[in-house]
Amino acid sequence: MQLEQLKKEISEKTERISSLEKETKNLKEEHQKKVKALQEHLTQRDQEVRGLVIEKEQLRQTITTLEADETTLNQEAAQTKNQLQQANSRLDALSQEITAKEKELQKIKQLYQALIG
DSSP, X not given: OHHHHHHHHHHHHHHHHHHHHHHHHHHHHXXXXXXXXXXXXXXXXXXXXXXXXXXXXXHHHHHHHHHXXXXXXXXXXXXXXXXXXXXXXXXXXXXXXXXXXXXXXXXXXXXXXXHHO
């Protein structure tokens, strides 16, 4: 009877071992699938990060270019403003000169009228 009992226990334990081996195999396959999925996800994220780093560098270069352009435009605007101020000063001087010449011409006309009149 003990021999039968031992055979039965061995059979049960063999089935249990077989069941545990299958379960272990299934868990290992699931784990490998999860690891693979996580590796693919990580690879995708790495590519996204690389893309963002490139985009960030391009934006920095654009900002640098725009800042340089802004500086150039500000310098040109300052030069143009100075030129405008100089032109306005010259225009004022010419207006004063014209006014003086017109007064002088008026006096000459009056003298001429007085001489002929």
